[in-house]
Amino acid sequence: MLHALKVGFWFGICLLFSSLSSAQTVKLATGEWAPFQSATLKNDGYVSQIIVEAFAEEGYDVELIYMPWKRAMEEAKQGRVDGTFLWGKSEERSKHFSYTAPVVTLTNVLFQRTDNPITWNKPEELKAYKIGGIDGFSYGIEKWEEQGFIKLERIFVAENNYKKLALGRLDFVIEDRDVGMAIIHRIGLQGKITENNQPVNNRSYYILMPTDSPRTKQLINTFNRGFSKVVEDGRYEAYREASIRGEYKLK
Known part of the structure; x- marks a missing residue:
């Protein structure tokens, strides 16, 4: 009986420490x-x-x-x-x-082809353009999408949006400024794709x-x-x- 109590005690201690250990991991x-x-x-x-x-x-x-x-x-x-x-x-x-x-806190911008700069000032002016985005990602423009001012063509791989843009299959790619510039340099499209001078949002x-x-x-x-x-x-x-x-x- 005493042996069983000791085993039970130490088993409980082990569970306690295991619980405390797991609680310290996020x-x-x-x-x-x-x-x-x-x-x-x-x-x-x-x-x-x-x-x-x-x-x-x-x-x-x-x-x-x-x-x-x-x-x-x-x-x-x-x-x-x-x-x-x-x-x-x-x-x-x-x-x-x-x-x-x-x-x-990041700044979302529209990336465009260097040889095809586009000027826009109001979201409703974006209706006419094909804009690439990432599936499952929110850019803080839900209201624009609900109002029909913008419709994103979403894919899973960010790099492919820039390749489509370079080939003229998109007019813009929406992206955080730092992320977009990193991708452009990584896939060798610097000089061909640039940031539009109108920020979308912070x-x-x-x-x-x-x-x-x-x-x-x-x-x-x-x-x-x-x-x-x-x-x-x-x-x-x-x-x-x-x-x-x-x-x-x-x-």
């Missing part, structure tokens, strides 16, 4: 989005590094899991991971998710966590505290500048 699903986050970049890109270090400040490890964007969103919604990044806010997402502090991006998860409130508060430390001690800006200089080279 699982985040994400898609490939260089130069911000990518399995091919040093430290998985500067945004991933910022997120990992923010949680580390509060004693948490982060497990990054790469998958297609739509699946990352669904895995988070179903609670199979703790969250997913980077995403902008939207009405639909707010039904299911809570948001951390904004991790980064948009903040977040880590999304399922609102109905019992861990979400704690993890959001944890991240926000750690993130403030990374910003305040200068690491945030240092990592971003290093990325712009190309220091997060492909592995």
Whole structure:
């Protein structure tokens, strides 16, 4: 009887420590989005590094899991991971998710062929143009789409949009400025494709966590505290500048 109690006691202790250990790991699903986050970049890109270090400040490890964007969103919604990044806010997402502090603010622009510059000032002027985007990604232009001012031709591989643009099969590609420039240089289209001089919008991006998860409130508060430390001690800006200089080279 005493032996059984001892075994039960130590089994309970092991379960407790196992539970505490797993509670200190945050699982985040994400898609490939260089130069911000990518399995091919040093430290998985500067945004991933910022997120990992923010949680580390509060004693948490982060497990990054790469998958297609739509699946990352669904895995988070179903609670199979703790969250997913980077995403902008939207009405639909707010039904299911809570948001951390904004991790980064980016500028969406339209890329065009250098030999075919297009001038536009109002969204309704974009009706006549073929515009490429990425499947499952939100650009903060949902209202324009609902009003019929813009209809995106969405595909899964970002690079292919720029190839279609270069061949004249698209008039524009909508993309974050930094991401677009990185892709253009990576596939050798510099000089052929350039940024349109009218920005589409500035948009903040977040880590999304399922609102109905019992861990979400704690993890959001944890991240926000750690993130403030990374910003305040200068690491945030240092990592971003290093990325712009190309220091997060492909592995």
